[in-house]
Amino acid sequence: MIGKLKGVVDSFGEDYVLLDVHGVCYQVHCPSRVLQYLPRVGEAAVLAIETVVREDMIKLFGFQDESEREWFRLLTTVQGVGAKVALAILGVMKASEVANAIALGDKTALTRAPGVGKRVAERIASELKDKAPKFASVDQETISVSAAVQENVAATGVTDAVSALTNLGYQPAQASAAVAMAVKSAGEDATAETLIRLGLKELSA
Incomplete structure (x- = not known):
């Protein structure tokens, strides 16, 4: 071998x-x-x-490195993802970016790869979500906020803040990271307005 x-x-x-x-x-x-x-x-x-x-x-x-090879292996374990699709994903995203997208549930990022539609992206995100965090470069707080929002278990203010920042044009990963930092200083029960203000301050830093 x-x-x-x-x-x-x-x-x-x-x-x-x-x-x-x-x-x-x-x-x-x-x-x-x-x-x-x-x-x-x-x-x-x-x-x-x-x-x-x-x-x-x-x-x-x-x-380029063993991390990228490991993600090729992981991607090809997903039903409907062969070598061609795995190469296409790694052709537009670095290994760390693939890990971040899956950890944050950012299926839109995965669909940037040729041959990856919404259904395949959802399958990848679902089947590899438990493996992605240890490879991701985003912190655990950001991953937790993103997961809570997607699973509809986040506080209303957190959900509304992430949604507002996303609507302003920020990527889901950026929005989740900014709100995660805002939650650290203001608490999970802070209002959406407070979290948006702190999140925007974080994004402009």
């Missing part, structure tokens, strides 16, 4: 790179974002590899 490849970039294809490792060229399929940031032809590159073995083929998938 191949876990990592260190070699020289030989050439690029539409969705893959040929990596020359001591005279043997490996065809490695990568997310588009990874292909864009790989060195030029003739330069050295290192990729974390996921080897997929099936009856009719052996295919290599390459990633």
Whole structure:
């Protein structure tokens, strides 16, 4: 099983790179974002590899680091998400961004990837929500606020504040983070107006 490849970039294809490792060229399929940031032809590159073995083929998938590879593995455990869709998601989002989107239940962010519709995004968010927090870069308070709002168990002021900030054009993750910080200083029972004011102050800092 191949876990990592260190070699020289030989050439690029539409969705893959040929990596020359001591005279043997490996065809490695990568997310588009990874292909864009790989060195030029003739330069050295290192990729974390996921080897997929099936009856009719052996295919290599390459990633910038082990975290990205782990998210590829996690995404492909979701029903209806194959390697192509997982690569598409990681092609438009970093591993930490995927984790944040799932942890915060931000399904809209997931639908930015080609081939990911609302139903698939909901399935991903639902099936991986318990695994996402440990990979996410957002703090636990933000995740808790976002989850409470989505599950309709948050205080009215919290729900209204997140909704108001979202309506003002802020991303759900930004709104939840700002309100989470506001709750820390004003308390969960604070009015929506107070949380909105403190949240806007946090966002403009």
